[in-house]
Structure formats: C-alpha cells, structure tokens
Amino acid sequence: MxxxxxxxxxxxxxxxxxxxxxxxxxxxxxxxxxxxxxxxxxxxxxxxxxxxxxxxxxxxxxxxxxxxxxxxxxxxxxxxxxxxxxxxxxxxxxxxESQDYPITPKEHGTEFLMDHRHLWIRSKRQHAVLKIRNEIIHAVNEFFYNNDFVKVDPPILTGSSAEGTTSLFHTKYFEEDAYLSQSGQLYMEAAAMALGKVYSFGPTFRAEKSKTRRHLIEFWMIEPEMAFVEHEESLQIQEQFVSHVVQSVLERCKAELQTLGRDVTKLENVKAPFPRVSYDDAIKMLKEKGFDDIEWGDDFGAPHETAIAESFDKPVFITNYPKDIKAFYMKPHPERDDVVLCADLIAPEGYGEIIGGSQRIDDLELMRQRYEEHGLTDDAYKWYLELRQYGSVPHSGFGLGLERTVAWLSGVEHVRETIPFPRLLNRLYP
Incomplete structure (x- = not known):
C-alpha cells in the first residue's frame, strides 16, 4: 500500500x-x-x-x-x-541519487542559506514555518468564508497609488506609466460597494530601501473592506479574525510549533477582546518608558511599538493617530479634527504592527478637499471619488501582513524565513 x-x-x-x-x-x-x-x-x-x-x-x-x-x-x-x-x-x-548536497547538518551562514533557498526550504525548520504559513492562509480564507465575505482580486498593475508613489515600483504599461500595487485597498472599497463585505489576498510590493527584520520588498496582504461597518465594529471583526487564525494554528500545527521550539503559552491567551490604547496615551506610555524624544505627531517605529506591546500579553490596538501622519482616505474623528478613526494592531513579543486599518471617508466634499490637500488628480482618482458620489455609505477596512503574522506565530526572528522565496533589498535570487 x-x-x-x-x-x-x-x-x-x-x-x-x-x-x-x-x-x-x-x-x-x-x-x-x-x-x-x-x-x-x-x-x-x-x-x-x-x-x-x-x-x-x-x-x-x-x-x-x-x-x-x-x-x-x-x-x-x-x-x-x-x-x-x-x-x-x-x-x-x-x-x-543526490551527490554533494551543499546544506549539511553543520552550521551555515545566512547568506549561504539564502543563496540556496531553493534547497533550504527542505530543512525541518523551514518546513515547519511554511506549514504554519499554509495553515494561516487556510484559517484566513475559512474565517472570511464563514463570515460571508466575498474574495475579490484587485489588479497588481495600477495607474495610481493608495498612499503616494514614492515607494512604488514603476514600469511602462505600453505608452502609459504604471506601478506594481502596494495595496489593493482602493479597489476593494469599490468591490465593497458592490458586494458588501469583501477581502483580497495577494502580493503587494514596496520599493522601500529597508533592511530590517520586519520588511520584505514583495509580500502578501489580506485586505478586507466592509460596507455599512464603522470603526468600532471593524475593530471587533479584526480581533475575532486574529483570534481565529491564532487558535487554528495552535490546534492544527502542534508538531510544527514543537519543531520550532515555540512557547505556545504566549499564543494561547490570544483571544478577543484585545486591549486598546489611544495614540495620546501611547505617547505618555513611551515617555514614561524613557523615550524622551518622542513627541505628539511623531509616527512610531519598531522600538516604540515593542515598548508599548511589552505592557500586554495580547495584541494591542493603538487608536486615533494624528491625521497628518496617516493616509488621505481616513475618516476624521467626530470629536477631534486632529486625529482620525484608525488603529494599528501591535503583536506581542516585539513582532510589531500586523494590522493597519481605519474607517474610510464617505463624504464627497471632504474627499474632494483631501484630493486638493494631497495633490491627487482626477485623471488617476476620478473613479475613487465616484464611490462617494453614487450612494456612499459608512465603510471600514484593514490590511494584515501575512509574513509578519507567520513570523509572530512561528516565533522566527526574521521575515525572510516566512515566505518561500524572499525578495529583499539586495536579493532577487533564487
């Protein structure tokens, strides 16, 4: 047999x-x-x-x-x-028969292993990480299917950007300029106006010259958008979603987590609800922890996110960031014009932001004002403005980075181990 x-x-x-x-x-x-x-x-x-x-x-x-x-x-x-x-x-x-296999049980340097990534993925550790990645993908699709979301595939080649073109890969689309997508969000908003609750799951590209352990040039994003859903309900969906993914990995990847030596007690407590800290309070927390240089209006880097997460044993939402450091499409707070209805979800154990989300602007005149402030052209963004012109509704969405989530749940140090063939600042091989 x-x-x-x-x-x-x-x-x-x-x-x-x-x-x-x-x-x-x-x-x-x-x-x-x-x-x-x-x-x-x-x-x-x-x-x-x-x-x-x-x-x-x-x-x-x-x-x-x-x-x-x-x-x-x-x-x-x-x-x-x-x-x-x-x-x-x-x-x-x-x-x-295999002759002179280059990866032996002895220690090898990272660059050697990355040059032989096509073989390195055969190892027991890499096998475990990629099996956990597979389970996360399954759990993502399972959650959204069971909650009546429709999967929609946005374009990878676009004529515009969700958040500005400074970190986009440029290419020619016949006689026109085009970019590799850094987010499918704008298109997913259009899909939500047609199908109600939708999500995309696909590759995105950021031309950022970053070498940190949290960054890849090509990575996969899960991006839901939800019509008739406001900020608070979106946060509840996010924490239920992350809880489902974590518990699925704990249940179905016991052997892989054991292979990696993952301390599962740190994951067993990841169940909704999650704590929430306003941006204002996060600034106070950081100053109390010795970050004297941080000021209101500054964005948070990895050390700041890690310091905030240390106070919690679950992922934590940081809510209501300043308007000036967030994207043009985020809805202003109803009681303050200096912050927006948004949240970043910070994973424990130093793994940083895994979700960024917000309620989107649904008012046509306010969106027109944002267009002027950000220099957005009607040629590229007319269709996005029309979503507010023809039957606009309150709507919210978020994006979860797959590789950061795999790193967190696997307990691996660097995201380069969380995708089969990573694209890094100086690596396009194999």
Whole structure:
C-alpha cells in the first residue's frame, strides 16, 4: 500500500510504501537509522541488518543526503517520535541519487542559506514555518468564508497609488506609466460597494530601501473592506479574525510549533477582546518608558511599538493617530479634527504592527478637499471619488501582513524565513 508520512499513524502494523528523500542518516554496525521526509512530514526508518538482504543494508549505510527513494516497511508505534510512529524498513529503492548536497547538518551562514533557498526550504525548520504559513492562509480564507465575505482580486498593475508613489515600483504599461500595487485597498472599497463585505489576498510590493527584520520588498496582504461597518465594529471583526487564525494554528500545527521550539503559552491567551490604547496615551506610555524624544505627531517605529506591546500579553490596538501622519482616505474623528478613526494592531513579543486599518471617508466634499490637500488628480482618482458620489455609505477596512503574522506565530526572528522565496533589498535570487 502506498501512503504518505502524515498518514502512517493510520496504518500501524501494516506494510506500506512511501516516496521520500533522505534528510539525514546515522548507523551502527548492525542497524541504520534513516531520517525520511516526503513533504507531509518526517519519520525515522529503521534498517536492521539481520532482517534484510546484505546489499539492502549496505545501500542504507551508504545512501547520501537528499537521495530520493521508495521505502517499504512495517509501521510501528514509537512514543518518542514526534509523529508517534517509525518505519521498520524491509526494502529501499533508489529513484535518484543526490551527490554533494551543499546544506549539511553543520552550521551555515545566512547568506549561504539564502543563496540556496531553493534547497533550504527542505530543512525541518523551514518546513515547519511554511506549514504554519499554509495553515494561516487556510484559517484566513475559512474565517472570511464563514463570515460571508466575498474574495475579490484587485489588479497588481495600477495607474495610481493608495498612499503616494514614492515607494512604488514603476514600469511602462505600453505608452502609459504604471506601478506594481502596494495595496489593493482602493479597489476593494469599490468591490465593497458592490458586494458588501469583501477581502483580497495577494502580493503587494514596496520599493522601500529597508533592511530590517520586519520588511520584505514583495509580500502578501489580506485586505478586507466592509460596507455599512464603522470603526468600532471593524475593530471587533479584526480581533475575532486574529483570534481565529491564532487558535487554528495552535490546534492544527502542534508538531510544527514543537519543531520550532515555540512557547505556545504566549499564543494561547490570544483571544478577543484585545486591549486598546489611544495614540495620546501611547505617547505618555513611551515617555514614561524613557523615550524622551518622542513627541505628539511623531509616527512610531519598531522600538516604540515593542515598548508599548511589552505592557500586554495580547495584541494591542493603538487608536486615533494624528491625521497628518496617516493616509488621505481616513475618516476624521467626530470629536477631534486632529486625529482620525484608525488603529494599528501591535503583536506581542516585539513582532510589531500586523494590522493597519481605519474607517474610510464617505463624504464627497471632504474627499474632494483631501484630493486638493494631497495633490491627487482626477485623471488617476476620478473613479475613487465616484464611490462617494453614487450612494456612499459608512465603510471600514484593514490590511494584515501575512509574513509578519507567520513570523509572530512561528516565533522566527526574521521575515525572510516566512515566505518561500524572499525578495529583499539586495536579493532577487533564487
């Protein structure tokens, strides 16, 4: 019977065949241990010299790392194993021999591993991170489907920008100028006026010359927009959404979290509701923590976000930022003209902002005023203005960065490990 490593626990006592690669091996005089992987998981294959033909045992002892094989054997329980089983091998068939595999069990530098990213993703740690990424993607789609959102795909090539063109990749679109999208939000607002509650899930691009552990040039964003939803309701949806994603990973990725050594007690408490701190109070908190240079009207950097998050054991919303440091489309606070109805959700443990969101301006005249203040042209943005002209309604939205969320839940230090093939400031290979 042919099966996969993930399903071996369903075949205790049976003889099965799996296709696999040799992740590692060790041997003594009379027994060889093969660490097998097949993409669905890892399992140990035990090869006993007295139980198989001599040439098979010699093959097992000499087999090289990352050689691909078919392995036949009996599935036995093994409580010490993460998978709960091991495979007592009766036959090995080599499919393709691997020679001089460059990534060995010894330590390698980051640049070496990044140059060999196409191979590095085979390792147990990277496998675990990418499986957690997959579960987050599943949980995202599950949450929105179960809550009656419609998935809409905005364009990647655009003629304008959601937040200005200074950090956009420029290209030519035949005879016109075009940009790689840094956000699908404006288009999602149009979709919300047609379909009510919508979300996009796709790649975005920021031409920022940043080398921090939180930044990628190409990354994936989840961007919901909701008609007839105001700021407070949007915050409630955001905390329910993040809670669902975290609890799904805890439930379905136990082995991967264990592989990564993740302290899951720090995640188990991530359940709605989340604490909220106004921007005004956040400034006071930072001054009390020794950030003497921070002043009202300044944007927060990574050290500021980390310092605020340290006071909480859940993600925390920072609400009502100054109007002048936020995007043109954010709705002013009804009681103050210097702040807007927005919030950033800051993850614990120093992982920074994972969500940015706001209620959007729905008043036509106010949006026209914003156009003038920000120098937006009718040629590029007429269609966006028309959303306020033809049946405008209160509406809100937010964006969650997938890779930062993967880093947080996996407990990895740098976002470069959270996407299969990262695009960094000085890296376009492989």
């Amino acid at each position: 042919k099966t996969t490593i993930a399903k071996l626990k369903n075949h205790i006592g049976e003889e099965v065949t799996i296709g696999a690669w040799i992740a590692n091996k060790r041997s003594s005089g009379k027994i060889a241990f093969l660490q097998l992987r097949d993409g669905t998981g890892f399992v140990q294959g035990v090869v006993v010299k007295s139980d198989i033909p001599e040439e098979q045992f010699l093959l097992a002892k000499g087999i090289t790392q990352e050689t691909s094989v078919y392995v036949t054997g009996s599935v036995q329980t093994d409580e010490r194993s993460q998978s709960g089983v091991e495979l007592v091998v009766s036959k090995i068939q080599v499919i393709s």
